[in-house]
Amino acid sequence: MKLFPQDPDMVLYQTGFESDILERELISRQLSELVERIEDPIVLALDDKWGSGKTFFLKRWVTAHTDKNEGTAVTVYFDAFENDYLSDPLVSIITAVSARIPKEQGATVQKWKHVATKLAKPAFGIALSLATFVAKQHLDEMGDVLADAVRDEAEEKTQDLWDVEKGRKDAMDAFRGLLTKLTQDTAAPIVIVVDELDRCRPDYALSVLEVIKHFFSVPKVHFILGINGTALENSVKARYGAEIDAESYLRKFIDLSFSLPRVIGRHDQLSVISKYASELTSDMELPEPISRRCINLLECVAKGREVSLRDIGKVLSKIALLPNQVHEGNWTEGWIDLLCALLVTSVLDPRLHKKLVSGSTHSSELREYLAAPKEITMETIDDQHNPGYNHNVTVWLATLIFCCGSEEVSDVEDLPDWKDRVGDRIDRFSVRDRKSLPARIQRDCIDLFKI
Numbered sequence: 001m002k003l004f005p006q007d008p009d010m011v012l013y014q015t016g017f018e019s020d021i022l023e024r025e026l027i028s029r030q031l032s033e034l035v036e037r038i039e040d041p042i043v044l045a046l047d048d049k050w051g052s053g054k055t056f057f058l059k060r061w062v063t064a065h066t067d068k069n070e071g072t073a074v075t076v077y078f079d080a081f082e083n084d085y086l087s088d089p090l091v092s093i094i095t096a097v098s099a100r101i102p103k104e105q106g107a108t109v110q111k112w113k114h115v116a117t118k119l120a121k122p123a124f125g126i127a128l129s130l131a132t133f134v135a136k137q138h139l140d141e142m143g144d145v146l147a148d149a150v151r152d153e154a155e156e157k158t159q160d161l162w163d164v165e166k167g168r169k170d171a172m173d174a175f176r177g178l179l180t181k182l183t184q185d186t187a188a189p190i191v192i193v194v195d196e197l198d199r200c201r202p203d204y205a206l207s208v209l210e211v212i213k214h215f216f217s218v219p220k221v222h223f224i225l226g227i228n229g230t231a232l233e234n235s236v237k238a239r240y241g242a243e244i245d246a247e248s249y250l251r252k253f254i255d256l257s258f259s260l261p262r263v264i265g266r267h268d269q270l271s272v273i274s275k276y277a278s279e280l281t282s283d284m285e286l287p288e289p290i291s292r293r294c295i296n297l298l299e300c301v302a303k304g305r306e307v308s309l310r311d312i313g314k315v316l317s318k319i320a321l322l323p324n325q326v327h328e329g330n331w332t333e334g335w336i337d338l339l340c341a342l343l344v345t346s347v348l349d350p351r352l353h354k355k356l357v358s359g360s361t362h363s364s365e366l367r368e369y370l371a372a373p374k375e376i377t378m379e380t381i382d383d384q385h386n387p388g389y390n391h392n393v394t395v396w397l398a399t400l401i402f403c404c405g406s407e408e409v410s411d412v413e414d415l416p417d418w419k420d421r422v423g424d425r426i427d428r429f430s431v432r433d434r435k436s437l438p439a440r441i442q443r444d445c446i447d448l449f450k451i
Helices: 024-037 055-067 088-100 103-116 123-133 144-155 161-186 204-214 231-240 246-250 270-286 291-300 309-320 324-326 332-347 350-358 362-369 391-404 416-425 434-446
Strands: 043-047 074-079 192-196 221-227 255-256
Touching: 024 043, 024 055, 024 221, 043 055, 055 192, 074 088, 074 332, 088 103, 088 204, 088 391, 103 123, 103 161, 103 192, 103 221, 123 332, 161 246, 192 246, 204 231, 221 231, 231 246, 246 350, 270 291, 270 309, 270 362, 291 332, 309 332, 332 391, 332 434, 350 362, 350 391, 362 391, 391 416, 391 434
Parallel strands: 043 221, 043 255, 074 192, 192 221
Antiparallel strands: none
C-alpha cells in the first residue's frame, strides 16, 4: 500500500499524453488547433482551481502540440514562480524563448536579446538581482550584457530625458520587429506557456502581464497562462487596493479563458473524479470497501462544489493511514459511511467536519454539502413516484443526520419513511450513544496519524 499518489515520470519537451487517464488529449488538440489558425496575438488563460491538474496538462501540451497534434508552433514552457526573485520578468521570458528557437535563427535571436537589454528596466536592479541570487549562469549570456548595462544606465541619467525615451521607443520597435521576424522566418507561431503565475509575488505576477501586453503583442505570438483566477484577482487588489474591479482589470490582458473538462467520454460520460480516484485507488493498492464509499461520497459532494485532484489525493492518503483493524474489521455499512464522511469532509470542509464530530450539524447544512435538495430525497411527490429521487444521496443524508445532526432524523421532513430505520445501518442490535460515535471514530481511527 502506498501513502501518497505517485506522480508519473515526465521530461519537459519529451513527455506528452502517453498516460492520459483523464482523456485530456482532445482538449489538447483543440488548443493546438486554435493557436495554429489564429494570427492575431492572443492570451489564453487556463483558469482552474488549485490542484486541478493545470501544470500536468500544460507541461505535456508543449510536447504533444508538435508530437501528436501536428502543430508547427515553437512551444515554450516558463515557470513564473521559479523566476519571481527577479524584478523584471522580461529577461527570464526572453531566455526561455531563446532556448527553444531553432539554431538556424541564431543570428536573429542574438540581435533580439541585445535589443532587449535596452528595455530591461531598471538595469541596475536586474544586475543587483543577478549578483544577489547568483543567477548569471541561469540567464545565459544576457547576464553579461545586463551586468554591463549598469554603466550604461548610469550614463543615461546624465542625458536628456527625451533622448532616453526616444531610445527606448526605438528599441521597443526593434524588439517587436525582430520577434516578428522569428515567426516569419519559420512561418510558424511561437506559443509561450506561463505557469504558476498566481503563486508569484503580486508585483511580479502583474509585471508578467504587462510585459506580455507591451512587448510581445505581435502577430503569431501567443501566450497560455496557467492561473487560478481568484488568486490572480487578489494579486491585483494587493497592488491597487481592494476597491479596484480586479476582474475587469485582468480582462485587459487576457483575451480568452478555458478550464479542464470535468467529465470523460462523449457519450457514456464518467466524472473525472470517479476515474481519477479509481485509478489512484488501484495504484496505491487501497482496500475496499472504504475506498469505494469515499469515492462515492466525493462524487456526490462534487455536484455542489469544486473537488480538485489534489483533494482526492489527500482523501486517499488518509485512507492509507487508517489502522489495519479498520480495513480488516467486519463493520456495518452505516459505520463505514460515517467513517468515510469524516475522512472526506476533513479535507473538503474542515468547518463542517468539526460539526460532524460534535454532532451539531443541521440538516440544511448537510443538504447543501451533499447537493441534496428535497426534490431528490423524496421518494414520492403528491403520492406519485418521484422520477428525480436519488436513493444513494438520500442514504448519505439520512445516515449523517442520524449520527451527526442536531435534529432527530424522524423530525426531518422530505425524507422517505425508511428514515426511522436508518439506525439499523449503524448498529443492527442497538443505537445507543449514536451521537458519540463520530467522536470515537475520529479519535480511534483517524486522529492516530495526521497529514
